[in-house]
Amino acid sequence: MERIILHIDMDAFFAAIEQRDNPEFQGKPIVVGGGEGNKGVVSTASYEARKFGIHSAMPIYQAKKLCPDAIFTKGNYHKYAEESVKIINICQTITSIVEPVSVDEVYLDISGSIPFFESKQQIAETLQNKILNELHLTCSIGIAPNKLLAKIATEINKPSGITIIEKNDVEKLFDNMPIEKMFGIGEKTAITLKNLGIYTSGDLGRFPESILVKRFGKFGKKLSYMGKGIDKSPVVPISSSNRNRPKSISNEITLLENTSDKERIKKILLKLTHKTSYRLRKKNASAHTITLKIKYDNFSVNTFNHTVEQAVNYDSEIYKIVINLFDKINLGFRKIRLLGIRLSNLEFAEDPVQLTIFSLYKKRFASISQAVDKLKKKYGERIINIGE
Numbered sequence: 001m002e003r004i005i006l007h008i009d010m011d012a013f014f015a016a017i018e019q020r021d022n023p024e025f026q027g028k029p030i031v032v033g034g035g036e037g038n039k040g041v042v043s044t045a046s047y048e049a050r051k052f053g054i055h056s057a058m059p060i061y062q063a064k065k066l067c068p069d070a071i072f073t074k075g076n077y078h079k080y081a082e083e084s085v086k087i088i089n090i091c092q093t094i095t096s097i098v099e100p101v102s103v104d105e106v107y108l109d110i111s112g113s114i115p116f117f118e119s120k121q122q123i124a125e126t127l128q129n130k131i132l133n134e135l136h137l138t139c140s141i142g143i144a145p146n147k148l149l150a151k152i153a154t155e156i157n158k159p160s161g162i163t164i165i166e167k168n169d170v171e172k173l174f175d176n177m178p179i180e181k182m183f184g185i186g187e188k189t190a191i192t193l194k195n196l197g198i199y200t201s202g203d204l205g206r207f208p209e210s211i212l213v214k215r216f217g218k219f220g221k222k223l224s225y226m227g228k229g230i231d232k233s234p235v236v237p238i239s240s241s242n243r244n245r246p247k248s249i250s251n252e253i254t255l256l257e258n259t260s261d262k263e264r265i266k267k268i269l270l271k272l273t274h275k276t277s278y279r280l281r282k283k284n285a286s287a288h289t290i291t292l293k294i295k296y297d298n299f300s301v302n303t304f305n306h307t308v309e310q311a312v313n314y315d316s317e318i319y320k321i322v323i324n325l326f327d328k329i330n331l332g333f334r335k336i337r338l339l340g341i342r343l344s345n346l347e348f349a350e351d352p353v354q355l356t357i358f359s360l361y362k363k364r365f366a367s368i369s370q371a372v373d374k375l376k377k378k379y380g381e382r383i384i385n386i387g388e
């Protein structure tokens with residue numbers, strides 16, 4: 001079966017949400033991002049603001065110089081995350097193979113959905129209409145035989161566009177596409193490629209793969225594929241199952257030397273608590289039941305547990321319970337050989353879609369702080385500070 005991939009990119013996502021929710025912002029230049037005063041960088045600029053040359057990752061003070069009358073807002077990332085989840089839910093009405101790649105970009109594998117629609121174009125229109133009617137937001141859509149080409153297609157016609165790239169279109173398209181416009185090719189790589197005489201994506205596709213591999217290693221092979229418009233990576237759907245959800249989380253430690261020294265044991269229990277509760281939080285979980293396991297020097301084993309009504313996941317909360325359990329033990333003449341903590345009866349904070357979105361927002365903030373770091377290097381420490 002021919003693969004058909006659809007890529008959605010929301011138009012000026014954060015700014016569009018602000019314009020939707022604040023009618024007085026409509027049709028005006030809006031800049032979302034930054035912190036107190038002129039600190040921080042632009043997260044998203046509305047199309048009206050882009051006309052002044054304002055773009056993402058630009059320092060706020062610079063944006064203010066370009067367009068002093070623009071409306072500057074720090075934004076409400078919690079609200080944006082909720083909108084992201086709604087967009088994914090809408091996409092999932094078309095196919096279950098939906099992969100969010102950033103907070104405002106989603107891939108859908110619609111290969112199997114085609115029979116239920118008249119055409120690729122109709123699928124794109126259906127999605128645009130649903131998103132417009134339910135969320136009052138616009139998006140651009142690209143459809144192509146793979147992810148790489150679908151993303152390129154989206155970029156061709158923005159905002160509110162629909163662009164379909166067929167296999168036969170690729171050659172002509174790539175011959176007219178400057179190499180620095182290609183996704184995944186950074187400034188430095190573009191310079192190196194130009195030095196090799198590669199100016200367009202088409203040039204890249206025709207260039208001998210072996211030389212690219214010699215120059216770039218593994219990435220050279222990828223570059224060669226990119227130049228030919230080949231991308232075999234699948235759309236990886238968000239898991240809707242619970243397979244990533246453990247029943248319990250536990251850690252054990254065998255002591256180097258058997259001991260009955262309570263203070264030492266408590267220190268080891270603290271370390272174990274840190275380790276176990278960190279793993280718990282990484283799963284976005286909290287636990288109702290905390291179990292302490294003790295093996296003595298005579299190899300007998302005891303477990304003690306305590307169940308709380310309100311699930312816990314902080315080190316301090318868990319450690320308090322562990323110590324309460326430990327303090328009740330009468331060691332007698334026995335020494336301890338092994339200690340274990342088990343957290344069970346778990347409760348998970350969010351569903352898989354929300355979890356995925358949450359981690360994508362974290363990623364976005366990481367890239368914003370990288371942009372800030374770059375600017376600090378360029379302009380000095382004082383000038384930039386990321387918004388809170």
Ligand SMILES: [Mg+2]
Nearest residue numbers: 009010012104
């Ligand atoms: Mg976007």
